[in-house]
Amino acid sequence: MTDRPILFSGPMVRALLDGRKTQTRRVIKPQPFASGYHDGEIEINVIPASDQYPKAFRFNANAVGGGAILEEVFEPRINAGDRLWARETWQGLSFGDYQPTKSSLCEVRYAATDPCADLDAEARGYPWRPSIFMPRWASRLTLIVTDVRVERLQDISDADSIAEGIEQSAKFQDRYLTPAGDYAVPKVAYQRLWENINGKGAWEANPWVAAYTFTVIKQNIDQIEKVAA
Structure with missing residues (x-):
């Protein structure tokens, strides 16, 4: 188990406090095969847990022109069981x-x-x-990571889009609020949220992302054990 800070915007902090947000996606850096010398089709497999790789993901692709098989390993900084303390403005x-x-x-x-x-x-x-300067003692939200997945951004499901914290319309049960103030189906609402946070073209780029699922504790990370005791 490792404790790590994680940044959230104001709307996402409110979603955490409201109990609407139980997932977050972060772009993998660098992206698999960033050099571009592959055939465009990337396969991904989970590497069995080992001392070397507690939990990692293997990307495979064919080299341009065929023949060689390229391989890269991505080991997330964040793993199931880790505790994240939220940084906010x-x-x-x-x-x-x-x-x-x-x-x-x-x-x-x-x-x-x-x-x-x-x-x-x-x-x-x-x-x-700014949130980047929030010290550990000032944080009021702790996230316990329960699952880590790797996928393309646009592969997100409607259920996962909702778990990202988008807000449901009070009038239309199948529509969710976008940053522009209108409503859309879950995946489209999340698309617009992603672009609002990450900039124009960020959704279209369809990067590989690490998807983290967590439970939220509305308490400072260092106060949890003290209260439990």
């Missing part, structure tokens, strides 16, 4: 005068759920700190 405020502080003895504000999040810093009284 935040700020720590000192007690009494509510000034930004880096001390852990402070009041933590979270942009994803702060009612004043959309005000400018002057009106709000403090600036936000």
